[in-house]
Structure formats: C-alpha cells, structure tokens
Amino acid sequence: MSRHRPGGCCRRCRGAFGQAGGYAAERHAGGSVLAMATVVQNQALEQPLDPAWARSVRKIAVYRALFLGDLLCATPALVALRQRFPQAEITLIGLPWAAELVDRLPCLDRLVEFQGYPAIEEVPYEPVRGKAFLAAMQAEQFDLAIQMHGSGCVSNGFVAELGAGFTLGYRSDHDDDRLDRSLLYDANEHETLRWLRLVAEVGAYTADTRLVLPTTTAEQERAHALLAAGAEGCGPLIGLHVGAKAASRRWPPERFAALGDALAHHYGARLVLTGSAGERPLTAAAQAALRSPALDVAGKTDLGTFAALVAQLDLLVTNDTGASHIAAATQTPSVVLFGPMRPQLWAPLDRQRHRVVDALALFPAADPQQVLAQLSVDTVFAVCAEALAQSGRGDRTQTETTVTARSLVFGA
Template sequence: MLGPALRAMKEPSPTARLTLLASPAGALAAPLLPWVDEVIVWRSVWQDLGHLPFDPAREADLIADLRVRAFDAALIFTSFSQTPHAAGYACYQAGIPLRAGASKEFGGGVLSTELRGAPDDLHQAERNLKLVEAVGYPVRDRFLTVAIEDSARARARRVLAGVGIDPAAPWLLVHPGASASARRYPAVRWAEVATLLGERGWPVLLTGVEKERAEVERVAAGAPSAAMLIGETTMAEYAALVESAALVLCGNTLPMHLADATRTPVVVLYSGTDLESQWAPRSVPSRLLRVETPCHPCNLFACPIGLPCLDIAPERVVAEAEAMLVSGQALTPNPLSRCAGDGAPPGKPDRDGGEPPWPISPSPAHRERGLGGEGFSSATESALMPPSWSPPAPVQRIAVVQALGLGDFLCATPALRALRDRFPGVSLTFIGSPWAEEAIRRSSLVDRYLPFPGWPGIAEWPADPGRLDAFLAAARAERSDLAVQMHGSGAVSNGFLDALGASATLGFRPSDKPDARLSWSLPWIEDEPEPLRWLRLVATVGAEPGETRPAFPLLPTDEAAAARLLAPLASRTGSLVALHAGAKDPA
C-alpha cells in the first residue's frame, strides 16, 4: 500500500535517499519496492500489542540511531486508526526538522506538517498519497505496483513444476490464511472450494507462510487434488506466483494487495473487520464477497460470534471464480510462460478485451445469453453516431452511474461492452442500485460494484447526508478518469455525476442547451430504445456501436437450479409459457 507514495517521492527526487523504518514482517516487502534505498527493521513500541517488554533504553537506542543518520524529513504513514504522534515524537527527539503525518487529535508541536480531515473510509493507498501531496510532492500514478526480478519468476516456474503444475497453463492460487483469525474463511470451506475447482479441471495451489502451516494443511486434507506450498519462497518469488496465476482466491490479506499490484484478477472473502473502501483492489477485476452484518466494521482480530460475515457457501465462491475465468478477465497471458530475453517484457499485460489466450476446456462450457434485439445496420449506425470527443487524459478508471433496476442494467450492457473494447484494460466501477446488484456483480463487464448512496431529487434513493458525504469524499480521492451517467435525462443525476470529481464527465442533458455540470453531453431523446440510447452516448468517446443485445451470463449452477425447478413439469406435453405479472413500479 505504501508503494505509490514512495514512487511519488522518488520520481521528482531520484537522488534522494529513502530509508524505510518497518517491522520485520513489513521489511519482507522491501525487495518489491525499488524506490527504497535502505531498511531499518524495528519492532515499534507504538505498534506493539503488548508483546514487547518495558524497555525505555531500547527506544532511546532507536532515537540515537535516527539522530546519527541526520534525516532531513520523516513522513509517518499510518492507517485510519493509528496516531502519528508517537513516531513523530521519536523523530522530534532525533532532531528531524520535517515531521509529517495524518492526524485526528491534538499533538502540540510534535508534527511540523499535519494532514487533517482525511476520512476514515479513505483507501489506505490514497491516505498515504494525501500525505506526500501535503508536503508538496506531485503524484503521477496512484496505483499499486511491485518490481519482480526475472530470477524470481524463474524460481517460481521451478516451484510450480515441482508441485506438479504446468507454469505455462492457467492455474489458480488459493491462500486460506490471514494474520487475524477474524479475517479467515473457515478451512473446511476453503477445502470445499479447492475441491470443487479441482473437479472442474482447474489446477489449484494452496499457499501460506510457515505460521499458517496448520491452517493450510487442514485445507489440503480436505482437498487432496490440490498442490500445497508453505514457506518455500521469498516475497519476490511469491509475488511472481501471484502474478502468474489465472486467478487468486484469498481473504482480505497480503495476496489481495499483491494481486492488485500485479494486475491479477482476485476473488476475496472479505470479512466484516474492515470497510472495503479502505483496502479493496482498485486496478484489477475483483469480486469481494461478504455477508452484511450489523457489526461491520468491527476492527477486531478475533470474532466472538462465529464469523457470520463469512457465512458464504463454497458453491457461491466457485461460481464467482468461474464467472471471471470463463469471461476472459482471469485469463491474461502468463508471464511465467515466457523466458527472459525473448522479446516483450515478462510483465502481465492489461486485458485486451479479446478472446482468452488459452482455451477454457478445463471448465465446463458456459454461455453468455443475449436477450432480444438485433445488431446495428450500417444505416442505423451512421445515423446514431454523435460528434466525437476525447477525454483530456488517458482513461484507466471509469465510473458508470445508474441507480435503476435489473432490466435497466441489462439494457446498458452493450454500452459497457463497447467501453471495455474502446479502453482495453480499464477498471470499470458501476455505481448502481441494490435492485440490480446480483446481475451487476456477476457481469464480467464490471470490475467493482458500489451501492448508490442517494442524491437529493432522486426519489427512489433518499440521500443520507453522512453516507453521501463519505461516498463523495472517497470518489474524489480516487478521481475516476471518466464518469458516465446512464441514469436518465440528467436533470437531477448530472448533479451527482459532477459531485464525483472525475477528470471528465459524460451524459445526457434534459434540453438542447449545454449542461455546465458535464464535460460533454448529448440531448435526451425520450422515445429512444434503451440499448441504442446508451450506445449512442458512449460512441461520443469512440466506443464503437457493436452488439446491441443485452447480456446476462448463465453458469452451470444456474442451469442446474432451473432444471430442478422444471423437473416437476417434465411429464407435461407441449411448450411452456413464462408469465411474470410483477413490476417494480405499481403503475
């Protein structure tokens, strides 16, 4: 999580020497952070959970060491729940003139620069970046990344081959452990997940560090077809394994962050200990699974009530994984299948929106079913193409707003597909309503779903000022490159789009006059077919109209459930007619 901040400090001052004061566990990540010149490994008393002895002389030694090194500045990076003042006071005693930290409490003159007002739900990477911006560093890139040497990739290839997994073929990494028991999906359920994936033909590697051996071995005992690797790699080699996996499955722990940094799709059993907005992947396709509970977020290390937030059926986990695998999101070219020096760099490229580079024969056939409509004719296409417009910066993050129903989301899928084709590798966040949440989450066109927080004037979703303010603060901190309004004419919803703080905004406007709230807008046409309406909108940024049929992905589990429901009718002759009498709006 610290990488983007370190990069922002090093890029404008390449000759500056960056020293990282880190715990023994944190220091293991230093080889992945090329901006770090030196590491001081230290168990800090201000992060101690009661394990260190009372030893003031030990702390005096740290202050003396810092004083001898004569640092010009100290940036103290903390989470939302930590104070920077203890570390700041040590740096004050060591004579370091610039001492910066994010603070929520009064600390006198301990810090020379304080970052105030950072919301608790701000993503940790953004919290770190806000601090470096507060002392004057420009930030060019806000995403996680790690440096992996070719030697680590070569070692990872050998490790995989040694446990019987072909490094050049798609395989899955499952990491059952986490430092806190409150963030661990039960071992017996991980075993079911690994078994189900193995039965579908996917090679599975179970991983863990030495202190997690008992947990991983319990999983392995219930999933004998899975390979197991415990504590046999360096951090760089483990990062190479994460990078090369077709998909990672884990809790909200280290592999989730490595997957984000290596652009490896990930399914996360995300416990209720923390807010997703604080730690979730931001630059990679991901599925975060959690049962809503009143105790969320608890910020506990151990759950006293049996982990109801992780009461998720293994079949659901496997369905989410397969939805990503068969969509091609989780089948990007494997960097371990290429040896160093054979042309293109070995890093994993961004998804290009085309066919998966490997056949998906290890898994049963899946289909994305279309619902009605026909493709564009050339005459229709030319008539609907609006004037083109280019966003002012490269588009890596898109936010789409549509707080409507399931049918509305399905009608937007052709436009979402066109956006993905126009901007390969983009991370697409869909801000939508709970009415359509299930469809949004299972769609391979969406990387992240965020519940719509409400907005004044949108009657279906009354605004909660506290929730809305927190949502908008997080959105502005993340700052999408492009935000697209697919909610309606824009009379009210364009105000919400503008409040997101995106670099560029696009939507319809309720009249022929330009809408000052948006970067670019088109006039609303009342009687336009919905799929064509949204395709016309995204064509503005060069997303070419293509398939106009809405899409809903069906999995084998869906078909099996449907077969069970229809089984009592098997003896009847003739065709069946489906009649759905309901509608969201009684009118």
C-alpha cells in the same frame, strides 16, 4: 548544508497546509485517481514549497513499522516521494521482516529497524534501548521525516522526536501540533489514496496507484519450477490462499477445499495452496478436505518467489491479507474475501481485475469477528466464475451455475 524549513514562519503561523476538509479526492476506488492528483496539485500550488528547501533535502525518514499489505499499499506514495526527491536517501523505519521488501524496492534505500516507543504496540518498549535508538536517529539529521504509520495519536510523538528538519504526517486531533505540517486523518479513506494525499504535501504528486513488488528472473524461474512439479494439466491455474494473521479474517479451510473442488469440476482448474510456513496447518486442513489434486507450496517460497508464483496464476482466491496486495502488485486476477475489515479501505483499486466479496455487507447483523463463517461456497464460486470469464479463462466443462454474484461484488 542549511537545514531550513520549507516555510518562512513558525508552524503555528503556517497552520496546517492542505486541510483534509479542502481535499476533493474520490474516496472510493472507482473514482478518478487522476482527478484526485490534479485537485491536490492545484491546491498545493496555492501555497508552494520553497524550491531551495526541496533541492536541499538529502535524507528522508519514513516511519511505517507495519506488515506486508500495509507497506505494499504505501508503495505508490513511496514511488512518488522518490520521483520528487531523486537525490535523497530514503530510509524506512520499519520492522525487521521488511528488509526483504526494501532490498527490492528502488524507491527505498535502506531499512532501519524500529526499536520501540511508548504505547506503539508493534515492538515492545524498553526504555534504555528506545532512548538509544532515538539518539541514533537524531544523529542522522534527517531533512524530512514522514509519519506514515497511522492517525498519529502516538506515532507523531515518535516522528517529532527524530529531530528532522521538517516533519509531516496525519493527526487525529485538531490541536495536535507536534509535527511541522499535518493533515486531519480520514478514517474512511482508502489506504493507498491516504498516503498519496500525504506525500502530495511535499510536492510528490502522482495519479499512478499501482502497487510495486519487483521480482527477479531467478525468482520467476523458481516459481515456474515449483508449479511445473505439481500443477499439471491445461485448465486455469488457481491459487487458494487460506491463511491470514487474524482468525477473524480467515474463511474456513474446508470451504476453500469445497470451492477448489467446484472449480476443478467446472473448469478443470489446477489448484495451488499458498501460504507461509506458519500457515501449513491451514493448507494441510484444506488439502485433507479436497477431493481434487492440489499442489501445496506453503512455506516453500520467499517473498520474491511467492510474488513470482502469484504472477503466473490465472486467479488467486484469498482472504483479506498480504497475498491480496501481492496479486494487485503483480496484476493477477483475484477474488478477495473480506470479513471484519472494510473493503472500502483495503480492497485493490482495480475493480475489473480484483473482485471482492464483502461478508459484512451480505450479513450486516452478524458478529464482524465471525461473519466469514456465514459465507457460502456458492457465493464465492459465483464471483470466481465472473473473474474467470473476465480474464478469458472461463470455459466451463460443466453446466452453468444459476447463482449470480453481481450484487455481491464490492463496487459492482
């Protein structure tokens, strides 16, 4: 198979295709994603790809050695890539945990575990192992390698060394020419739109920004059995996800407990504490502070069963972590609590179904690493009340609260 590049000249002569400055996408989630896709497609048509090259692509490598939320946010771009190259084998170069996700995503064919590269922190670098890994990847003879890891400061070097027929990614420096085609990285761009913009460079256009996380019938049945065993009653089924990888992104478990009690009192809510096995101390702390009954399923689900369980909730209240993206993928109404991170970059794009409390916007003078501690139960309860009303599960058993949350919701 001929391994020619999609342009007829060298990378310096071609220049960067589709510069970020000429890209007129809506930068906020409330904008028109369809307009975004149309602008990208029209711009790309000014410098069309060589159709023969596109048809010749048989092996694609995508480098994104990150975590659950990061990968879920990239699934619209991965789906678009699959639609553009239906004949190709698409390999994710990622972290070991991602095997469970890759197995359930039709847009990916296999996972190759990333073995490290100098200055990439996700995997400690060992020279002998790292060099052997690069040699193995070069032997794969990828036709296309895409850097979807970040701004490209270090990761562009890794992707360039894969030896693919054509390389694509972002760059943070105008003079970074390590990849065949690169766009300037926009630090203010939403994570999902960022990767859609990138894959449009190889003709993978879409206006569909929905995150993807399929579940099986068996997983749905296991989730139903878990809930049936401990979440009795007829009130709204509300999940409280108290964990997050970084402590700065965790609202205190005792506040989650007070929120749960308020939701149980006003709505007769059936409460479910969710989390991983490592987050059991956090769910236990919330359970100990609760006066209302709650089902603790932390550590009792794998990825698919957890996604199926979230899909059966009426509302998920969660820290800014992977669970928020699972709610987006399963179209479960959610309230997401943001602390040091910016919701403009990571919040679910559907503002009607997924509401955001931006603690930094409420307390701009606070230490970003401590700002979630400033967030009151009343504030979060008010946003939950709006979410339940929107979903039709907001029939109260008690009197209305006087707190208004409209000014607190990102994008409202």
